[in-house]
Structure formats: C-alpha cells, structure tokens
Amino acid sequence: MENFGLFEIIGPRMVGPSSSHTAGAVRIGNMARKIAGGEVKKAELTLYGSFAETGRGHGTDKALCAGILGLAPDDERLRYSMLLAQEAGVEVTVIFSDETLDHPNTARIRITAPDGRETEVVGASIGGGNIRINELNGMNVEFSGDYPTLIVRHRDVPGVINHVTLVLAKEKVNIAFMQVFRHVRNLDAYMIIETDSPVSQEVCELIQSWSEDVTEVRSV
Amino acid sequence: MNLDFKSGEELLALCKETGCPISAVMRSREVTLSGRSVEEIDSEMAKNLETMKESVRKGLYEPKESVSGLSGGDAERLMHRAEKALMGEDMAMLIASSMAVVEVNAAMGRIVAAPTAGASGILPGVLLSCAKKHGWTDEMLLDALYTAGAVGMLIARNASISGAEGGCQAETGTGAAMTAAALAELSGGSPEVALTAAAIALKNVMGLICDPVAGLVECPCIKRNAIGAANGILSADLALAGIKSLIPFDEVVTSMKNVGRLMSADLKETARGGIATSPTGKAIRKQLGLNEE
Numbered sequence: 001m002e003n004f005g006l007f008e009i010i011g012p013r014m015v016g017p018s019s020s021h022t023a024g025a026v027r028i029g030n031m032a033r034k035i036a037g038g039e040v041k042k043a044e045l046t047l048y049g050s051f052a053e054t055g056r057g058h059g060t061d062k063a064l065c066a067g068i069l070g071l072a073p074d075d076e077r078l079r080y081s082m083l084l085a086q087e088a089g090v091e092v093t094v095i096f097s098d099e100t101l102d103h104p105n106t107a108r109i110r111i112t113a114p115d116g117r118e119t120e121v122v123g124a125s126i127g128g129g130n131i132r133i134n135e136l137n138g139m140n141v142e143f144s145g146d147y148p149t150l151i152v153r154h155r156d157v158p159g160v161i162n163h164v165t166l167v168l169a170k171e172k173v174n175i176a177f178m179q180v181f182r183h184v185r186n187l188d189a190y191m192i193i194e195t196d197s198p199v200s201q202e203v204c205e206l207i208q209s210w211s212e213d214v215t216e217v218r219s220v
Numbered sequence: 221m222n223l224d225f226k227s228g229e230e231l232l233a234l235c236k237e238t239g240c241p242i243s244a245v246m247r248s249r250e251v252t253l254s255g256r257s258v259e260e261i262d263s264e265m266a267k268n269l270e271t272m273k274e275s276v277r278k279g280l281y282e283p284k285e286s287v288s289g290l291s292g293g294d295a296e297r298l299m300h301r302a303e304k305a306l307m308g309e310d311m312a313m314l315i316a317s318s319m320a321v322v323e324v325n326a327a328m329g330r331i332v333a334a335p336t337a338g339a340s341g342i343l344p345g346v347l348l349s350c351a352k353k354h355g356w357t358d359e360m361l362l363d364a365l366y367t368a369g370a371v372g373m374l375i376a377r378n379a380s381i382s383g384a385e386g387g388c389q390a391e392t393g394t395g396a397a398m399t400a401a402a403l404a405e406l407s408g409g410s411p412e413v414a415l416t417a418a419a420i421a422l423k424n425v426m427g428l429i430c431d432p433v434a435g436l437v438e439c440p441c442i443k444r445n446a447i448g449a450a451n452g453i454l455s456a457d458l459a460l461a462g463i464k465s466l467i468p469f470d471e472v473v474t475s476m477k478n479v480g481r482l483m484s485a486d487l488k489e490t491a492r493g494g495i496a497t498s499p500t501g502k503a504i505r506k507q508l509g510l511n512e513e
C-alpha cells in the first residue's frame with residue numbers, strides 16, 4: 001500500500017490545468033535542464049501519446065519549455081514561456097509525435113548547451129505531478145527526481161563504483177538508491193545514485209577528477 | 221505511539237488515545253514521517269492557504285478565458301446572481317468560489333491541487349466562504365487543511381484520488397469528503413462526526429465517472445466542483461446534525477475503490493465515454509484540432 005505525505009494531498013501549488021500534463025511536464029523540463037548542465041542554447045521538445053494528443057489544450061508544450069528555462073511548476077509566467085525563451089535567445093522547437101511509447105505521457109527533450117554539447121532526456125509524467133526519467137542519451141535508466149540525484153557517466157571498467165561510493169562515504173552522503181546501467185561491456189555506462197542529502201559541486205569535481213574513466217558528473 | 225495511521229479506525233483510536241482532534245494527529249504524523257519541524261510544515265501549509273485565497277479571488281474578480289476557449293466567467297455569472305439565488309446567497313457564493321478556482325486552473329493560473337487540479341475548487345471555495353460568514357481565523361483554517369489532508373491521505377492510500385484510476389468519484393468525491401470532514405471539525409464536531417461527514421460525501425457520488433470533453437480539465441470538471449462543494453457542506457451538516465452513516469468510513473472507501481475497478485477505462489479520464497463522446501463532445505474535440513479516438 002503506497003504511503004502519501006500531507007503535501008501530496010494538499011498540494012502541489014501549481015499552474016493549471018493538469019498535474020500530469022502541466023506540472024509534471026515542467027518537472028521533466030527542469031530535470032533535463034539540470035542534466036544538461038544548467039544552460040540551454042537550443043531545445044527540441046517532442047511530445048508523445050496523451051501529451052501529443054491533448055498537450056495543446058493542457059499547455060504541455062509551454063510547460064516543457066518553462067521547465068527547460070528553469071521556471072518552477074507554480075510560476076505564472078508558464079503560459080508565456082515560449083516568449084520568455086525567445087527573449088532569452090533560446091531556440092525552441094516543438095514536435096507533436098504520433099509514435100506510441102510505453103507511457104502515454106512522455107516527452108523527449110534534446111538540449112544543446114552553449115558549448116555545443118548535446119543531452120537527450122526522455123521522461124514520463126506518471127500522475128500528480130510525479131515523474132520518471134526513462135532514458136538518458138540513449139541509455140535506458142530509471143529515476144524519479146524526488147531525491148537529490150547524482151548522475152555519473154563513465155566507462156564500464158572495474159573500480160569506478162568503488163571510487164564513487166568511497167568519495168560519498170568520506171563526505172558522509174548517505175545513498176538511498178543506486179543503479180548502474182550499460183549497453184555493452186567496457187563501453188559507456190551510467191551510475192544513478194539517489195541520496196538523502198544533495199551532493200555539492202566540489203564533490204562532483206572530486207569524483208570527476210579521479211580518472212579518465214569518469215566522463216561526466218552531474219548533481220541534480 | 222505509531223502515528224502512521226492506515227485507516228479511519230486507526231485514526232479515531234489515535235484521536236481517542238491522545239484526546240486530540242484529527243488535525244493535531246495529522247500534524248504530528250507529518251512531523252514524524254517527513255522529519256521536518258512543526259514550524260516548517262505550518263509555513264508550507266500557510267503558503268497553500270495563501271495560494272487558495274488568491275485563486276478564489278482571481279477566479280471571481282478577474283475571470284479569464286481558458287486556453288481552449290471552452291470555459292471562463294461562469295463563477296462570476298453565478299456571483300452576480302447570488303442575491304437572487306434560489307439556494308440562498310451564502311450557498312451561491314460558496315459554489316461560485318469553488319468554480320472560480322477550477323476556472324483559474326483551466327486558464328493556466330496558480331492553484332493548489334486538493335487532492336488534484338481537477339478537483340481543486342471544492343476545499344478552498346467552501347472553507348473560505350464559510351470562514352467569512354463564521355469568522356474563522358487563518359489559524360483555524362490551517363488546522364482544517366490538516367484535517368482535510370488526513371481524510372484525503374486515507375482515501376489515496378486505501379482507494380485512489382486519480383480520475384484515471386477511480387473516475388470522478390475519486391477526485392471530486394474525495395475533495396468533497398475532505399471538505400466535509402474539515403467543516404465538521406471546524407464546527408466543533410468530534411473526530412467520529414468528521415469521518416461520518418466524509419463517508420456521507422463519498423457515498424453521495426459513488427460511481428461518478430470522469431468524462432472530460434476533449435480530454436481537458438474544463439467540461440464537466442468545473443460544474444462537478446460546483447456539485448462537489450454542495451456535497452461537502454451538505455454532508456458536514458448531516459453529520460453535525462447527528463445523522464449516522466450506516467456504512468463506516470473505511471468500508472465506504474474500500475467500496476469506492478472496488479467501484480473504480482469495475483468502471484470501464486472508457487469512463488476514467490480517457491475521454492472515450494460519457495459526455496466526451498456525445499455528438500457535441502466529439503464535435504468540440506474536432507473543432508479544437510485534437511485527434512479523434
């Protein structure tokens with residue numbers, strides 16, 4: 001039986017009309033922005049399933065755009081987010097896809113950072129404003145963003161996990177959940193670590209500087 | 221003492237043991253489970269109350285058309301008729317206030333989901349209107365939100381508060397049950413009376429489907445909040461009058477869950493049944509440029 005906190009019942013404070021199609025979409029956008037490193041030059045937003053079908057009426061496209069600009073789900077500027085993007089010089093493209101993915105409320109966000117680096121995030125809005133990130137740069141992953149999350153991109157070689165958890169132990173960061181994902185042995189892999197307290201930028205740098213096998217570290 | 225009550229019965233036992241109303245037990249539960257201080261959660265709840273007030277005010281006095289153009293301004297229309305309303309001015313204002321919030325929601329304004337965005341009008345509309353009439357302070361209203369939260373939490377845990385899982389009975393039914401319990405406690409009713417009020421509200425709309433025209437949170441959602449507000453205050457008055465619910469709260473919640481399971485998916489937020497598939501409903505969907513199911 002699932003347990004609920006008080007503010008899941010009285011709350012969230014949000015811009016309407018729909019907790020899944022609007023508030024959840026903002027959160028997927030927020031997460032994509034953070035994973036991309038916090039700065040966005042260009043973004044391509046693709047809406048699938050019910051997001052594509054009723055997204056216009058629910059402002060899902062505007063909500064995703066607000067999310068990548070870093071607006072909160074209760075920011076009333078949400079309805080003008082496309083205009084805000086234009087003012088900020090962020091190039092936004094919206095695609096309503098008729099392809100069917102696993103979850104009906106799914107969005108794919110491709111972000112180009114000012115330094116040209118590309119990040120692609122696929123997330124689903126699973127109800128009540130809650131989300132799941134399902135895909136990261138082509139890799140199937142799964143996390144909710146409800147906890148401070150450390151994303152470590154690395155080469156799939158022995159010792160990396162040991163190193164990362166050792167640094168976290170030294171910094172007294174308690175790990176709530178941890179998952180490792182890879183496509184092929186020895187190649188690109190992701191570690192998703194959900195923690196009880198946020199991981200600072202210094203700790204991220206400590207992890208990153210350890211070896212060439214760690215290619216990217218993000219605290220989101 | 222285990223404050224993580226899982227049923228109405230466990231909640232009533234805790235109230236009896238501590239001599240506290242539902243609001244106080246719920247506050248302690250939240251402090252224990254979240255690890256936050258009383259001050260932190262009270263200040264979070266105060267922000268919710270402020271947003272609720274603002275959403276009622278905006279919906280009544282600064283009405284806006286929704287993004288689709290399907291709704292907006294009905295709360296204001298009812299407010300202008302309030303003095304002549306057959307149901308009486310107070311009741312008309314209470315219902316107008318509830319509709320106002322859902323209109324704000326449809327126009328991409330800021331609201332507090334209670335328990336959802338689609339049912340966000342009932343609790344603030346009724347509580348704030350009654351507060352004006354009865355002189356209830358913000359402090360009392362904050363307590364009332366905890367009481368409402370306790371009832372909503374129990375329904376979410378033991379049934380559902382999502383239209384996609386349980387239909388409209390799970391959304392506006394829960395909103396009305398939360399409101400009824402809050403009103404009962406504010407009016408001096410015991411915890412038993414508060415849960416009786418909640419049980420009555422849920423029973424009144426058991427089986428209500430979720431059939432949004434064009435899949436949007438507008439028609440019939442805004443008017444379902446109107447009847448939900450009436451349901452909330454009516455159920456509170458019945459319980460406060462000493463009228464019992466033959467079926468206890470917990471069993472009503474389980475029954476609602478079972479009804480939700482029996483309900484076809486076509487009648488649960490998919491816009492594949494009810495008025496959503498009426499000829500006019502379909503025409504509106506087409507007119508808005510949305511794909512046909």
